[in-house]
Amino acid sequence: NAGxxxxxxxxxxxxxQEARLRCSPMxxxxxxxxxxxLPEEGLKFMVYLQKENIIDESGMPKERFSAxxxxxxxxxxxxxQVVRGDSAAYFCASSLGQGAEYFxxxxxxxxx
Amino acid sequence: xxxxxxxxxxLSVQEGDSAVIKCTYSDSASNYFPWxxxxxxxxxxxxxxxxxxxxxxxxxxxxxxxxxxxxxxSLHITETQPEDSAVYFCAASKGSGGSNYKLTFGKGxxxxxxP
Numbered sequence: 001n002a003g004x005x006x007x008x009x010x011x012x013x014x015x016x017q018e019a020r021l022r023c024s025p026m027x028x029x030x031x032x033x034x035x036x037x038l039p040e041e042g043l044k045f046m047v048y049l050q051k052e053n054i055i056d057e058s059g060m061p062k063e064r065f066s067a068x069x070x071x072x073x074x075x076x077x078x079x080x081q082v083v084r085g086d087s088a089a090y091f092c093a094s095s096l097g098q099g100a101e102y103f104x105x106x107x108x109x110x111x112x
Numbered sequence: 113x114x115x116x117x118x119x120x121x122x123l124s125v126q127e128g129d130s131a132v133i134k135c136t137y138s139d140s141a142s143n144y145f146p147w148x149x150x151x152x153x154x155x156x157x158x159x160x161x162x163x164x165x166x167x168x169x170x171x172x173x174x175x176x177x178x179x180x181x182x183x184x185x186s187l188h189i190t191e192t193q194p195e196d197s198a199v200y201f202c203a204a205s206k207g208s209g210g211s212n213y214k215l216t217f218g219k220g221x222x223x224x225x226x227p
Binding site (some may be wrong): 004006031033035040041042043044045048058059091095097101102103104105106 | 214215
């Protein structure tokens with residue numbers, strides 16, 4: 001059973017560009033979470049999605065950030081008009097909805 | 113909202129010694145407490161978790177204890193090995209469905225096991 005997959009692993013963008021981060025949950029998992037990790041910090045919750053539904057986006061900035069988890073395909077975290085402060089590691093996690101969250105390897109976003 | 117404090121921020125031990133990392137939480141409704149190990153350049157890996165209906169859980173060299181009254185929980189690693197060196201995160205959630213599953217993390221403990 002493959003784990004949570006994320007791509008790309010590393011992403012470099014210039015200020016003002018768009019970043020698209022993809023996450024494929026573990027097989028059979030229908031709950032997806034996105035977390036952001038700043039250097040030497042713990043992970044901060046951003047958004048919780050189930051298929052075709054955003055359940056909780058309380059941790060996501062209201063502007064420039066959006067997330068989706070379509071019926072088919074991976075979950076996407078989209079950051080428009082990136083700024084240097086968006087540079088971080090973005091982790092996706094999935095679960096069966098009963099507690100344990102399994103994390104992917106992360107996408108490290110660098111904004112130049 | 114929930115707030116999780118984790119101590120110490122760094123911990124250095126000799127191989128074979130024990131390591132203890134402590135966390136406190138603020139929301140008495142939290143009932144699920146996982147611990148994650150994160151190696152450099154990788155995602156967090158769940159190593160052990162505990163729910164609020166038990167006080168202690170053990171898995172080989174790793175154990176977690178929970179004191180609901182005091183709202184703190186601890187990770188114990190015995191007979192440490194160099195490969196235990198990593199950043200360890202505690203977390204808490206309400207864990208009962210819907211948005212209650214989101215985890216609140218501590219800031220992490222960098223554990224170094226010296227051979």
